[in-house]
Amino acid sequence: MNLKTPADDFSIIHAWDPRARILSLMLLIASIATLQSINLAILGLVVSLGFLMVSRIPLQHAIGNMRWPVAFLLPFLFILPFSVRSDAALSISFVTISLRGTVLGAMIFLKGLAAVILAQVMLGGSSFTTNAMALKDLGMPDSLVQIFIFSYRYIDLLGQELQSIFRSLSSRGFERRSGRRTAIVYGNAFAALLLRSHERSERMLQSMLSRGYSGHLPHQTTRSMELKDALLGLMVVLMAISLKVMEAKV
Amino acid sequence: MAHISDGVLPLWMLVAGAAITIILLRYSLHRIQAEEIPKVSLVTAALFVASLVHFPIGPTSVHLLMDGLAGIMLGRRAFAGVFVALVLQAAFFQHGGLTALGVNAVNMGLPALLSWQIFMRRKGFASRFASPRNEYIFGGIAGGVAVILTSLMVSAELLMIGEGFREIAILVLAAHLPVALAECIVSSAACGFLVKTNPKMLAGRDDLTI
Numbered sequence: 001m002n003l004k005t006p007a008d009d010f011s012i013i014h015a016w017d018p019r020a021r022i023l024s025l026m027l028l029i030a031s032i033a034t035l036q037s038i039n040l041a042i043l044g045l046v047v048s049l050g051f052l053m054v055s056r057i058p059l060q061h062a063i064g065n066m067r068w069p070v071a072f073l074l075p076f077l078f079i080l081p082f083s084v085r086s087d088a089a090l091s092i093s094f095v096t097i098s099l100r101g102t103v104l105g106a107m108i109f110l111k112g113l114a115a116v117i118l119a120q121v122m123l124g125g126s127s128f129t130t131n132a133m134a135l136k137d138l139g140m141p142d143s144l145v146q147i148f149i150f151s152y153r154y155i156d157l158l159g160q161e162l163q164s165i166f167r168s169l170s171s172r173g174f175e176r177r178s179g180r181r182t183a184i185v186y187g188n189a190f191a192a193l194l195l196r197s198h199e200r201s202e203r204m205l206q207s208m209l210s211r212g213y214s215g216h217l218p219h220q221t222t223r224s225m226e227l228k229d230a231l232l233g234l235m236v237v238l239m240a241i242s243l244k245v246m247e248a249k250v
Numbered sequence: 251m252a253h254i255s256d257g258v259l260p261l262w263m264l265v266a267g268a269a270i271t272i273i274l275l276r277y278s279l280h281r282i283q284a285e286e287i288p289k290v291s292l293v294t295a296a297l298f299v300a301s302l303v304h305f306p307i308g309p310t311s312v313h314l315l316m317d318g319l320a321g322i323m324l325g326r327r328a329f330a331g332v333f334v335a336l337v338l339q340a341a342f343f344q345h346g347g348l349t350a351l352g353v354n355a356v357n358m359g360l361p362a363l364l365s366w367q368i369f370m371r372r373k374g375f376a377s378r379f380a381s382p383r384n385e386y387i388f389g390g391i392a393g394g395v396a397v398i399l400t401s402l403m404v405s406a407e408l409l410m411i412g413e414g415f416r417e418i419a420i421l422v423l424a425a426h427l428p429v430a431l432a433e434c435i436v437s438s439a440a441c442g443f444l445v446k447t448n449p450k451m452l453a454g455r456d457d458l459t460i
Binding site: 026029030032033034041065066067068069072073075076079080082083084085101104107108109110111112114115116119120122123128131141143144146147148149150151152154155158159162166176177178180182183184185186187188190191192193194195196197198200201202204205208213214215 | 253254255256257258260261264275279282283284285287288289290291292293294295296297298299300302303304305306307308314319323330331333334335337338340341343344345346347348349350412413414415416417418421432435436437438439440441442443444447448451
């Protein structure tokens with residue numbers, strides 16, 4: 001898994017200091033996610049698409065990552081028009097579509113999409129490890145950052161191990177079916193994976209201790225924040241504040 | 251549907267979720283030793299990978315939550331493990347919003363801690379009803395209860411937004427019932443496997459540092 005998103009070219013987002021990028025874009029995401037106006041939610045989506053263009057992250061890549069959030073947000077878009085009580089926008093026989101519910105569902109959907117796009121811009125500008133180190137610089141506990149980095153480091157490897165466990169089960173005639181038998185086989189497969197990961201963690205600890213590990217991440221020199229990083233961050237924070245000011249005036 | 255996306259929850263709920271998560275993270279990481287970090291990391295990675303596997307239910311398939319098994323494996327460190335797994339899911343798959351991370355961590359991390367406590371109860375139970383099946387029984391209960399509690403919390407949060415969200419809250423609850431049943435059997439089998447192969451890996455042993 002690679003967090004750094006494929007950009008056509010090196011963009012201003014990729015050159016931006018990760019600390020300023022994470023802090024300011026997180027504020028913008030929070031500002032958009034808590035808007036209570038459909039017009040401002042549309043504006044939020046436009047802003048996030050603007051950031052996506054600036055980041056040069058391919059649109060196809062961004063859309064490909066929206067499967068899960070869209071699956072979660074679609075029920076709001078389709079259920080709220082029928083479940084929220086208000087003046088009817090449309091009545092056909094016994095079915096009443098509420099205007100307030102339609103607007104609420106659309107607003108949640110648009111805000112969700114805008115936030116997902118901005119999250120990809122925020123995290124896609126550098127590797128996962130660089131982002132994690134930026135979080136450490138922003139005050140996240142050292143032990144938690146280490147868990148992030150070590151977990152990420154081993155996900156691909158453990159994924160391959162689980163695939164090999166399931167391949168081995170398939171070669172012995174196991175077929176995935178809905179039922180108790182499959183659940184038991186899954187439980188045993190997951191336990192085997194946990195067992196291997198536990199044994200690997202012990203070897204990993206010995207290896208780390210032999211290289212002087214004392215429970216802390218080695219100090220890494222982070223790049224110094226330049227004026228352009230701070231100015232870019234300030235501009236994004238002002239955008240987040242502006243959205244809230246506009247919301248208060250609506 | 252246990253991972254709430256951005257844009258759904260009101261500000262006060264996001265702030266409350268973040269505050270509770272910070273408190274629980276401090277509790278979960280309290281006095282963590284250097285030698286625990288690789289174990290917590292790799293078990294978290296293994297559970298993350300396991301939660302990506304499709305489990306067939308009828309004509310469709312679901313993803314297991316694995317928060318119960320996280321509690322059984324990691325004890326009090328489970329909340330930190332769940333939090334890390336949620337950040338990884340949000341970062342790589344946009345599964346669950348970044349602003350809703352605090353609420354999502356509470357929804358999955360608290361049941362993980364409860365599962366740990368349920369699984370610990372097997373020791374008191376074993377003194378009265380000694381049975382080699384205790385790990386199967388308590389593992390299954392812990393796994394199933396974690397999923398039910400997670401779905402109840404997500405449903406309650408949706409209900410708190412407004413009455414219009416009642417149908418979606420019911421949908422969330424109904425969608426998780428088969429997941430709870432599957433996870434109950436999966437956790438039970440996993441605990442049974444581990445108690446036979448390496449019982450020290452399960453939370454609640456006497457020499458446990460975490």
